[in-house]
Amino acid sequence: MSQTPGVCGGDACIRNTCISVWVLVSFRRLGMNESQLLNNYPILTATDLANAWAYTADFPDESEIAIRENGEN
Numbered sequence: 323m324s325q326t327p328g329v330c331g332g333d334a335c336i337r338n339t340c341i342s343v344w345v346l347v348s349f350r351r352l353g354m355n356e357s358q359l360l361n362n363y364p365i366l367t368a369t370d371l372a373n374a375w376a377y378t379a380d381f382p383d384e385s386e387i388a389i390r391e392n393g394e395n
Contacts, residue, residue, distance in 0.1 A: 333388050334377060336370045343374045344388035 333342040341363060349359060356371050378385050 334381075334384065336366060336374060339365055341366065342388065343377055344385040344392070346371065346374050347378055347385045348389050 333344055335342055336346075346359060346363075349362075354362075356368065359371060360366055360368065
């Protein structure tokens with residue numbers, strides 16, 4: 323995961339992409355499974371998703387705040 327000021331609002335993103343971790347968490351909560359996520363985001367790998375879930379487990383408040391601030395769920 324990377325966090326860069328000015329990129330994705332400074333939110334944690336998947337390696338070298340502009341795909342925020344919180345976006346994946348939000349889609350997962352809406353019932354999208356990993357296969358669907360990989361299909362919708364072909365640049366991602368299963369390892370990227372595993373890393374996103376691990377990151378979310380380590381920093382749960384970060385995704386919660388981003389989801390709330392962006393009006394998701």
